Amino acid sequence: MLNEIFPNLIKRMPEFWKAAGDTLLMEAWSGSICFVIGLILGIILTVTKPGGIMENRPVYQVLDKIVNLFRSIPFIILLTALMPLSRLIMGTAIYVRGVIVPLVFGATPFFARQVESALAQTDHGLIEAALSMGSSPLEVIFRVYLRESIAPITRATTITAISLLSLTAMAGAVGAGGLGDFAIRYGHDRNMIDITWVTVIVLVVAVSAVQWFGDFVARKNTH
Secondary structure, eight states, rough: HHHHHHHHHTTTTTHHHHEEEEEHHHHHHHHHHHHHHHHHHHHHHHHSSSTTTOOHHHHHHHHHHHHHHHHHHHHHHHHHHHHHHHHHHHHHHHHHHHHHHHHHHHHHHHHHHHHHHHTTTTTTHHHHHHHHOOOOOHHHHOOOOOHHHEEEEEEHHHHHHHHHHHHHHHGGGGTTTTHHIIIIIIIITOOHHHEEEEHHHHHHHHHHHHHHHHHHHHHHHHO
């Protein structure tokens, strides 16, 4: 039955599994780097903004403009513009390793804004209480901002992970590998409709799984 429904896919199962593995690698590596850098940027933007606990207008203005700049550049343009930087850092501008740098640059500004928005929901009274008790800015960041924002940061991470998954599929257009490349090479270029549909279904299932897990963690940490 499967041979009749998905004839082209069955013939190319080893390539399909390799493409799925490449997508997971891109998601894991770029997602981990994006989470660390984006979290740090979001925290700095929050504490250095006007009225923040470590107000620093020059730092805030510079970071704010950089984040806005990279958020405004379409990802397909970033893919080509950052090829020299990818070669310098990763040694190649193609395949899985070559696309990590553009993925990080494309997703980190978005996640940083999400973190900034999440931290902005923290009760200002808790921050003032912590400062009045002699807590240092670093203690306020870890004991108040981050502890009270686990649920919204989890939601932000979920949204970013899903967005990053779509970026990995787009990266297939420039030879990054993964499910996007697999779908383009066979589903689009060779008109193998069954491969296109299976790729779409796999991505939908992956997005649903990420969303479910993110919602589960967020609910557990909502108080």
